[in-house]
Amino acid sequence: MLNERRNLLTAEQFAEVILNHLTSSQGKDPEHASIYDWRMALSLALRDQVIRPWFASTRTTYEAEAKRVYYLSMEFLVGRLIEDVATNLRAEDVAAAAMRSLGQDYGQVVRDEPDAALGNGGLGRLAACFMDSLATLGIPAYGYGIRYEHGLFEQHFKDGQQIETAENWLTQRYAWEFERPEVRYEIGFGGTVEKSGQTSKWIPAETIIASAYDTPVVGWNGLWANTLRLWAAKPVKVFDLDSFNRGEYLAASELEALARTISRVLYPDDTSEAGKELRLKQEYFFTAASIKDILRRLDSEGRVVRDLPQRVAIQLNDTHPAIAGPELVRLLVDERKLEMENAIDIARGCLGYTNHTLLPEALERWPEPIFKRVLPRHLEIVREIESAHLKASGSPVRILEDGDVKMGELSFIMAHKVNGVSALHSDLVRETVFEQLNRDYPDRILNQTNGITPRRWLHNCNPDLRILINDTIGTGWPADLEQLEKLVPHAQDAGFLEAFKAVKAKNKVRVANWLKSHHYIAVDPDAMFDAQIKRIHEYKRQLMNLLETVALWNEIRDNPNADWVPRVKIFGGKAAPGYVVAKQIIHLINDVAAVINADPQVKGLLKIVYPENYNVSMAELLIPATNLSEQISTAGNEASGTGNMKFALNGAPTIGTLDGANVEIRERVGAENFFLFGLTAAEVVERRKQQNYSAAAIAVSQRLSRALEQIENGVFSPGDPDRYQGLVQDLRQKDYFLVTCDFDDYFAAQRRVDSAYADQDSWTRMAVLNTARVGWFSSDRTIADYAKDIWNAHSLIGGARQPKGEVP
Ligand code: OX2
Numbered sequence: 001m002l003n004e005r006r007n008l009l010t011a012e013q014f015a016e017v018i019l020n021h022l023t024s025s026q027g028k029d030p031e032h033a034s035i036y037d038w039r040m041a042l043s044l045a046l047r048d049q050v051i052r053p054w055f056a057s058t059r060t061t062y063e064a065e066a067k068r069v070y071y072l073s074m075e076f077l078v079g080r081l082i083e084d085v086a087t088n089l090r091a092e093d094v095a096a097a098a099m100r101s102l103g104q105d106y107g108q109v110v111r112d113e114p115d116a117a118l119g120n121g122g123l124g125r126l127a128a129c130f131m132d133s134l135a136t137l138g139i140p141a142y143g144y145g146i147r148y149e150h151g152l153f154e155q156h157f158k159d160g161q162q163i164e165t166a167e168n169w170l171t172q173r174y175a176w177e178f179e180r181p182e183v184r185y186e187i188g189f190g191g192t193v194e195k196s197g198q199t200s201k202w203i204p205a206e207t208i209i210a211s212a213y214d215t216p217v218v219g220w221n222g223l224w225a226n227t228l229r230l231w232a233a234k235p236v237k238v239f240d241l242d243s244f245n246r247g248e249y250l251a252a253s254e255l256e257a258l259a260r261t262i263s264r265v266l267y268p269d270d271t272s273e274a275g276k277e278l279r280l281k282q283e284y285f286f287t288a289a290s291i292k293d294i295l296r297r298l299d300s301e302g303r304v305v306r307d308l309p310q311r312v313a314i315q316l317n318d319t320h321p322a323i324a325g326p327e328l329v330r331l332l333v334d335e336r337k338l339e340m341e342n343a344i345d346i347a348r349g350c351l352g353y354t355n356h357t358l359l360p361e362a363l364e365r366w367p368e369p370i371f372k373r374v375l376p377r378h379l380e381i382v383r384e385i386e387s388a389h390l391k392a393s394g395s396p397v398r399i400l401e402d403g404d405v406k407m408g409e410l411s412f413i414m415a416h417k418v419n420g421v422s423a424l425h426s427d428l429v430r431e432t433v434f435e436q437l438n439r440d441y442p443d444r445i446l447n448q449t450n451g452i453t454p455r456r457w458l459h460n461c462n463p464d465l466r467i468l469i470n471d472t473i474g475t476g477w478p479a480d481l482e483q484l485e486k487l488v489p490h491a492q493d494a495g496f497l498e499a500f501k502a503v504k505a506k507n508k509v510r511v512a513n514w515l516k517s518h519h520y521i522a523v524d525p526d527a528m529f530d531a532q533i534k535r536i537h538e539y540k541r542q543l544m545n546l547l548e549t550v551a552l553w554n555e556i557r558d559n560p561n562a563d564w565v566p567r568v569k570i571f572g573g574k575a576a577p578g579y580v581v582a583k584q585i586i587h588l589i590n591d592v593a594a595v596i597n598a599d600p601q602v603k604g605l606l607k608i609v610y611p612e613n614y615n616v617s618m619a620e621l622l623i624p625a626t627n628l629s630e631q632i633s634t635a636g637n638e639a640s641g642t643g644n645m646k647f648a649l650n651g652a653p654t655i656g657t658l659d660g661a662n663v664e665i666r667e668r669v670g671a672e673n674f675f676l677f678g679l680t681a682a683e684v685v686e687r688r689k690q691q692n693y694s695a696a697a698i699a700v701s702q703r704l705s706r707a708l709e710q711i712e713n714g715v716f717s718p719g720d721p722d723r724y725q726g727l728v729q730d731l732r733q734k735d736y737f738l739v740t741c742d743f744d745d746y747f748a749a750q751r752r753v754d755s756a757y758a759d760q761d762s763w764t765r766m767a768v769l770n771t772a773r774v775g776w777f778s779s780d781r782t783i784a785d786y787a788k789d790i791w792n793a794h795s796l797i798g799g800a801r802q803p804k805g806e807v808p
Helices: 011-024 035-064 082-088 092-101 106-112 122-137 241-245 249-261 277-300 305-311 324-335 340-350 368-374 376-393 407-414 423-431 435-440 454-460 463-473 481-492 494-519 542-558 580-597 616-625 643-649 662-669 681-689 693-699 702-712 725-733 739-758 760-773 779-791
Strands: 068-072 076-079 116-118 141-146 154-158 161-165 178-189 192-196 199-203 206-218 225-235 312-317 351-354 365-367 404-406 417-420 445-447 528-533 567-572 606-609 628-631 654-656
Touching: 011 035, 011 092, 035 082, 035 092, 035 106, 035 206, 035 225, 068 122, 068 277, 076 122, 076 225, 076 616, 082 092, 082 106, 082 122, 082 454, 092 106, 122 141, 122 206, 122 225, 122 312, 122 454, 122 779, 141 277, 161 580, 178 277, 192 376, 199 324, 199 376, 206 277, 225 249, 225 277, 241 249, 277 305, 277 312, 277 324, 277 368, 305 312, 305 340, 312 324, 312 340, 312 779, 324 340, 324 351, 324 376, 324 407, 340 351, 340 376, 340 407, 351 407, 351 779, 365 368, 368 376, 368 404, 376 407, 404 407, 407 435, 417 423, 417 779, 423 435, 423 445, 423 662, 454 463, 454 616, 454 643, 463 481, 463 494, 481 494, 481 760, 481 779, 494 616, 494 760, 528 616, 528 739, 542 567, 542 580, 542 606, 542 702, 542 739, 567 616, 580 606, 580 725, 616 643, 628 643, 643 654, 643 662, 643 760, 654 662, 654 739, 662 760, 693 702, 693 725, 693 739, 702 725, 702 739, 725 739, 739 760
Parallel strands: 068 141, 068 312, 141 225, 312 351, 351 417, 417 445, 528 567, 528 628, 567 606, 628 654
Antiparallel strands: 076 116, 154 161, 178 206, 192 199, 206 225, 365 404
């Protein structure tokens, strides 16, 4: 029955659908169609195929009276969708053949799609992986977020420095979405609260419209489709004719411009707080619209609000949607006339909160005056929530403290479950930020280690490895990734190792060609590709990687005839525009690259490449071609990491610290297949208590001293020798992230990597075992566990954890 949901078209039939869209939707004939027209036609043809499972899923959910999951996230870092949709529909061959028959280059059309970059990094990409897994598992779900007009900024380098320009994905039509002009809610801000007796009524000063855009998200095998509903801000009154008639043309459109500001841009901060009123408005805007939408659906199904916890699971992706708690309580109390405590309990029954970071600067706090100005009634409700909590638990922990509204505490208190994103991180959540609250509510915190979707991050991005794996263990693994374990015995098989190595080599050639044609850099595909691609942040320690590169450069020049293992160090990543140190690190990477890459003495042995504008699509290209994955954050700082999982899955062993999910990756792949170094999280805490720890570490390391001196003396910035004095001074005097303390151990681990890589057979075996043993990190497993432990939601496509087996 379920398979009937998919429309199985032949290539010929599909070509006809594409042609129809080219003419009817794009208004072009094949002679005049641009690549954009072809891409739109192909995307719309694919979207057509999603409609049947989408409708069927909605109907099934309704009939089963099933609980729905609502994933509220400020960010969805979706990337491109053509391949994703085509493969999930199992129509990739049909789509490619159809395009070929129409004289089009399928791959080129696929690559024409701009990334939907509605996120900064791991948090947003996790949300996108979760959407894929929710649909694959057949769990009824909505993703709710913001339809930003401008996604994450585009990064350019000018004289080695990061320049940001606006991203404009919506200048072209977005093929995947459906505008829903009828789904609109008024969202208020500011104003006053009117009291009469026991009742309160919020009278906002300003109102804007949240208008829905829906993108269907189809799961593997096309058995189920959910909805990603993104809200765009629109004015209540589009145009002021009176102003216009008075000749005030700008004023006539002012209302519209102001309202649209709310969904104009994605804040480009990753793991740091944006203390802006506009950000608070964005958070309230999408959260309030989502909550209203959830209640409207409940009403339309003839349910009462008491049923909410049975019908609705709302997951808060970090604290950004934390206002969901007070908003839901407000609607229940002020509009549905429930008692306050009852309303709080009902809201808590629905809410779960995921914490993604312990960095103090990233724990959102809003100054009370701002909060009150924007959300006066919510501030009162937060007070009620706080006093109910104080009364029930006797806890000393407050939500309102030092003049701030603390969103972490609010989220914790309003959620029935709170989860961290790796085992280590969840332990630290219990022991640090929420230590007291964990004592007050001992069963509330749990762990849900992150995962990644194997469809995008292996099946689609690494087609040659996919084929090799299919040929070796069959095709069940994309929906049941732990089947990769069946590869373990093949790690002893010379033929398999050869084939695995050949896949990696081919992927490296692909990257080398791309670097040459797009970035005008020549790299040797036979060199080891060592990659650190992620946001630029001090705690992620790109600086330590760079210092090691400088030290290696010195060593090679000192001993040019030694047996060096040729390396290409690949960096990729953006810095938040306001994060000065991160931008200096970018500048330094480019400066060091310019000097080292021009040095004839290390030619062929060491090269640094830093392609600009790292994004999801670039990750899909680089990860399959990487030999060594750099996961070198200061222990205790990277909540999980998900890039670490993607690299391991694609056969790149990790050099890394015991941080985030590295710990669990190492446990699974085996310590012998992981290059460990560095202080543990507990040691980091101890080290930070010592005096002058960085000076002490530098004093005992000649290599490090030399590299630091070179940087501060302008060896890499001869035209501006003082450029990096501040950066180096900080390492000498403070070095909060312990770059200097871990440096020697890191350098030594890199040399272990060199020797291991020199034995290509054993290296490939290690790579295979990484791929074979990380199946547990599928986001299908993560989502199945959220469904069981937090949401009490169920798959409607069979009782199994994953839909297994082949599609005929
Ligand atoms: C990131 C975390 O830094 C990263 O470690 C984690 O893997 C990812 O979230 C998904 O859980 N913003 N981004 C993150 O946290 C915050 C806040």
